[in-house]
Amino acid sequence: MENKHVLDVTDIPRVALDAMNDVHKDELAIVNNVNAAIISRDVDKISLLCKEWLAHTNAHFDKEKYMMEKYDFPAFHCHQNEHIEALELLEKTLAAWTQQNNLDELAIYVQKTWPEWYINHISTMDVMTSAFIKQCMDNE
Numbered sequence: 171m172e173n174k175h176v177l178d179v180t181d182i183p184r185v186a187l188d189a190m191n192d193v194h195k196d197e198l199a200i201v202n203n204v205n206a207a208i209i210s211r212d213v214d215k216i217s218l219l220c221k222e223w224l225a226h227t228n229a230h231f232d233k234e235k236y237m238m239e240k241y242d243f244p245a246f247h248c249h250q251n252e253h254i255e256a257l258e259l260l261e262k263t264l265a266a267w268t269q270q271n272n273l274d275e276l277a278i279y280v281q282k283t284w285p286e287w288y289i290n291h292i293s294t295m296d297v298m299t300s301a302f303i304k305q306c307m308d309n310e
């Protein structure tokens with residue numbers, strides 16, 4: 171049977187804050203559902219799930235931004251810039267999907283571009299940020 175997961179939960183690097191780990195896990199579940207819908211070539215389901223994905227990503231990044239500002243994280247701009255770039259690419263990709271319904275192009279983003287970005291971003295920016303914030307919280 172074809173594996174419908176772009177990543178498994180165990181592939182996601184764990185960060186110091188469980189609230190962040192939960193968000194990362196939830197987002198992956200949505201993306202794996204998108205991928206399953208791509209494999210089934212279910213255009214309506216893909217479109218519906220992509221809306222959910224975009225909303226979740228916005229909320230995900232907003233939560234991290236809020237925490238970074240609250241605890242005055244020194245590399246705020248560095249982390250935030252990666253979010254801005256990633257969100258732009260996601261929006262562009264989903265807009266192209268809405269216009270053209272090109273399954274192959276969406277599949278490249280979902281199966282390759284996004285998982286690579288996700289692992290890289292979490293293992294660097296999110297790991298660093300959560301360690302800093304956890305230390306601040308422990309000292310409160």
Ligand SMILES: [Fe+2]
Nearest residue numbers: 190194234296
């Ligand atoms: Fe994150």
Ligand SMILES: [Fe+2]
Nearest residue numbers: 234291295296
């Ligand atoms: Fe992040």
